[in-house]
Amino acid sequence: MPLHIAFDNSYAALPERFYARQPATPVATPALIAFNHALAGDLGIDSSDLSEAEAAVLFSGNVTPDGADPLAQAYAGHQFGGWSPQLGDGRALLLGEVIAPDGSRHDIQLKGSGRTPFSRSGDGRAWLGPVLREYLMSEAMHALGVPTTRALAAVRTGQKVQRETALPGAVLTRTAASHIRVGTFQFFAARGDQDGLQTLTDYTIARHYPRASGPADLLEQVMQRQVDLVAKWMGLGFIHGVMNTDNVAIAGETIDYGPCAMMDSYHPDTVFSAIDQQGRYAYANQPRLAHWNIAQFATSLVPLMPDQSAAIDQFTAIINRFPDLYAAAYQATFSAKLGLSDSDPDLIEDLLALMARDGADFTNTFAALPHANARDQFIDRAAFDAWKTRWQSHNPDHGQMARTNPQIVPRLHRIEAAIQAAITDDDAPFHAMLAAVTQPFTANATYARPPDADEKVTRTFCGT
Incomplete structure (x- = not known):
């Protein structure tokens, strides 16, 4: 029986300048x-009778x-930091939306599904490596x-894509609360499209922030979600690698796992992305860049306000x-990692300073703290x-630490090994790693x- 997906497509009902329709x-x-x-x-999708062949045809994009x-x-x-007035989905297509049994709405999107009007010089495809990396990282x-x-x-295409060399192609199907980004708001604001900006704002409030009374409330609530998200990243040693405004999801989810990585040896200046030559998105810079991105979001909302001068003052204060x-x-995140009921900033920062000086493994240090082998x-x-x-004088709660500090994370060298095996059609390392990283405690x-x-991997790539 073909897979039935009960699509309920609200974004497609927005004005046509919000997107380009195509298969x-x-x-x-x-x-x-x-x-x-x-x-x-x-998501409320019954896949019990779905065969591998049917899934491959459906989630490759061969059948709509x-x-x-x-x-x-x-x-x-x-x-x-450089402005691009038009980006858009250059290798992705939003198939539509589904409403889960709990009432939440989710996008279903294909990545690597071919060229679109937004592809610029790209081929619209993805190669196998980034598809497997995003699958592992996002599920972890x-x-x-x-x-x-x-x-x-995740589906192989049976075709090669040309990067530095010819590589096997693949398509990822991902879900999201939505794919609305800071860059979506910037798109309309930069064009002076007041009606489009108002429509997007109303839609976003209705979909994600129904308690927001207007742009100022929306700004505050989006900012809080970004604050909480980046604090969680920092607590895991996660480096996104490409925190551009088009990679900042308004819903507050981590999106676009390109040159991302989990740190092994801790150092605040760690960078993996090969394109981040200046360290703009280094681990320690992520909070500052999240703040900068929210400022760009605020700027895009100003045209909606009747008194823009007053709005600038109001938004700046926010x-x-x-x-x-x-x-x-941040203090709450790291206090939990240390099993503390109250915050001790000096204790946190002194440990991180020791870790940076000695190159201590981020994940393993926190996991081992209650045990003698931490030293x-x-x-x-x-x-x-x-x-x-x-x-220890703070009487740390070891149970809390066990619930907070993972035993394993998706390490780069393991991801790379899984990708290299998959290139030779051996998917066993990928599946073994997926099983492990989805049981991180x-x-x-x-x-x-x-x-x-x-085995160390020192550089990561977007794969586009």
Whole structure:
């Protein structure tokens, strides 16, 4: 029986300048890599009778499912601080939306589905590596309790895509609360399209922030979600790598896992993205850049206000609260990691300073803190012992720590190994890693092990 998806498409009902309608470009010989039956169930989609062949055809884009209304969304954005007035979905199509049994609305989107009017010089395709990376990372982040887009399916296309060399192509199907971005608002604001900007704002409030009474309330609530999201990233040693405004989801989810990474050895200046030559999006810079991105969002909302001069003052006061809100979220995140019921900023920062100096593994240090082997992460063990004495005087809650600090995260060298195996049509390492990283609080010595010197991955790439 063909898969039935009960689409309920609200974005497609917006004015046509919000998107470009088109079907996906068919691929040669689609083959299923993975399908997320649990997620399908959460969305109210019965996939129990779905065969691999049917899933491959459907989620490669070769067949448009009944009720879908494929479209590429328009948006703009600041990329590494530089303004791009038109970006848009250059290799993605929103198939449509579904309403889950709990009443929540979710986008279903194909990534790597072919060229669109927004592709510019791109081929509209994705190669296998970034598809598997996003599948692993997004499902791991969900298991870690981080708001995120999710992976519904991954399919080989049977075609090559040309990057530095010819590589196997793939299509990812991902879900999201929506794909509305800061850059979506910027798209209309930059064009002086007051009606489009008002329509987008009304739609966003109705879909994501129904308690917001207008642009100022919307700004405050979007800012709080970004504060909470980035604090969660920092607590996991996660580096997004490309925090452009077109990669900032208004719903407050982590979106677009391009050159992302989880740190092994801790250092606040860590950068992985090969295109981030200046370290703009280094680990420690993420809160500052989130603040900057929210300021761009505020700027895009100003034209909606009847008194724009007063609005600038009002919005400036709102976004100036970001540092204090973030500091509170950060302290709460790291206090929980240390099992503390109250915040001790000095205790947190002193541990991180020791970790940075000695190159301690981020994930393993926090996971091991209640145990004697935590000192093995440090070169200067006497300094760590002195810190641990201070920490233990707070009577840390080890149960809370076990619930907060993962045993494993999706480490780059493991992702790279899974990708290299998949290039040779061996998907077993990918599936083994997926099973492990979606149980992040379960001890697993294989996936907890940091990379050896010859396994370290120091650069990541968007793959576009």
